[in-house]
Amino acid sequence: MSPERGRAGWRDDRAWQAGILIGSALGAAATLVGRHMERRAREGLVDWATVERLAIGRLESAPGALPASELAAVEAEYAAAMDRIVPALSAALATQLPGVVERSGVVDRAGWVRANTASFASLIGKLEHDLLDQVVPPGGGIPVAAMALANRWITTRQLGVLLGFMGQRVLGQYDLALLSAEAAPGRLLFVEENIRQTARALGVPIGPFRTWIALHETTHAFEFEAHPWLRPYLAARLERQLTLFGRDVRQMGREAIRGLGRALRGEGTGSGEHWIERLMTDEQRSLFRETQAVMSLLEGFSDYVMDEVGASLVPGVESIRAKFDERRTRRTPFERAMLRLTGMDLKIDQYKKGELFVRAIAAARGPASLPRLWDGPESLPREGEIEHPERWIARVLDGAEAATTP
Numbered sequence: 001m002s003p004e005r006g007r008a009g010w011r012d013d014r015a016w017q018a019g020i021l022i023g024s025a026l027g028a029a030a031t032l033v034g035r036h037m038e039r040r041a042r043e044g045l046v047d048w049a050t051v052e053r054l055a056i057g058r059l060e061s062a063p064g065a066l067p068a069s070e071l072a073a074v075e076a077e078y079a080a081a082m083d084r085i086v087p088a089l090s091a092a093l094a095t096q097l098p099g100v101v102e103r104s105g106v107v108d109r110a111g112w113v114r115a116n117t118a119s120f121a122s123l124i125g126k127l128e129h130d131l132l133d134q135v136v137p138p139g140g141g142i143p144v145a146a147m148a149l150a151n152r153w154i155t156t157r158q159l160g161v162l163l164g165f166m167g168q169r170v171l172g173q174y175d176l177a178l179l180s181a182e183a184a185p186g187r188l189l190f191v192e193e194n195i196r197q198t199a200r201a202l203g204v205p206i207g208p209f210r211t212w213i214a215l216h217e218t219t220h221a222f223e224f225e226a227h228p229w230l231r232p233y234l235a236a237r238l239e240r241q242l243t244l245f246g247r248d249v250r251q252m253g254r255e256a257i258r259g260l261g262r263a264l265r266g267e268g269t270g271s272g273e274h275w276i277e278r279l280m281t282d283e284q285r286s287l288f289r290e291t292q293a294v295m296s297l298l299e300g301f302s303d304y305v306m307d308e309v310g311a312s313l314v315p316g317v318e319s320i321r322a323k324f325d326e327r328r329t330r331r332t333p334f335e336r337a338m339l340r341l342t343g344m345d346l347k348i349d350q351y352k353k354g355e356l357f358v359r360a361i362a363a364a365r366g367p368a369s370l371p372r373l374w375d376g377p378e379s380l381p382r383e384g385e386i387e388h389p390e391r392w393i394a395r396v397l398d399g400a401e402a403a404t405t406p
Helices: 003-041 048-059 068-093 109-125 128-135 141-166 192-202 206-225 230-265 275-279 282-308 317-329 333-342 344-365 367-374 389-397
Strands: 104-107 172-175 187-191
Touching: 048 109, 048 141, 068 104, 068 192, 068 206, 068 282, 104 109, 109 141, 109 172, 109 187, 172 206, 187 192, 187 206, 192 206, 192 317, 206 230, 206 282, 206 317, 230 282, 282 317, 282 344, 282 367, 344 367, 344 389, 367 389
Parallel strands: 104 187
Antiparallel strands: 172 187
């Protein structure tokens, strides 16, 4: 063999060895990167700290921001309102409500965001492990981990926008963590910045408006705290719903994207079925509609009480109610789209249907019949009864079970 060929072969061998070493190093590096990305992807479906930061950031430019000293100063106004509300409500509903005043507080928009971010994180945490096993299976590699990280980035920002949007509109809230490990009582939160802005926009006096909102939220406290069976009843259905959704999150994600597109285009709005229902199996849809009936009762009963009890507590309650109802119907195209995309339009529908249901019962059998609504799970309205209160009357008040058949 010539010296030249020997030297060329030596160079080829060295190049081959170098290629193997470089390839091995790159492979090891890719494995390390993949494991690191997988660990990061399995940290959670949502970056909740970023959700909170983004939502609060969107609220910084909202009008009517108040300093902490102003929020603290107005606590006495709500305490005085609650001192009048609780006895009147207890007398009207024949139920004592101890502790509600002590568990109420005035918050700014950012405080509301923090409270609800914590609630959402706790809720998602109940099924996050199973979902992560689907989204980021062990050993899935860089592409799977990268997709999961991208989804987390998108979901985090979507939730930030949602909470930022809602944070400018929520007036009060009975904050109850249905799936919390301990059955802690709920808290009443009053978002003073939004309450002042809304009262100004409606042209109503702030004092009576505060009392009116406090009455609504205190009625929600009555609904849950005076009937201990209600919280576990709703919690069981919510947990089952979340479990069913978690069985195949990947397929649900594809269907959700299609559903969001149809909702944005306004397709199917006259079908009587919400776009969220189209993502569900038959069992999920049944649970969803059953829960919606209960939520309609909760909201409708509270609206009914706001009028009946509010007549003696809130000066000008008829005017406040009329202006507020008109405000509910006036939405910008952006607001309507956001409400439908988030499912908040269902809550508005609950107010209307639920109040008509409660008023129909009171008109047919008298207000004394309304406590039967809270006897227990069997007395709750079933699917179709909210729209047809005579079916509930026949089944519960008259004991005619067959009358519930559609």
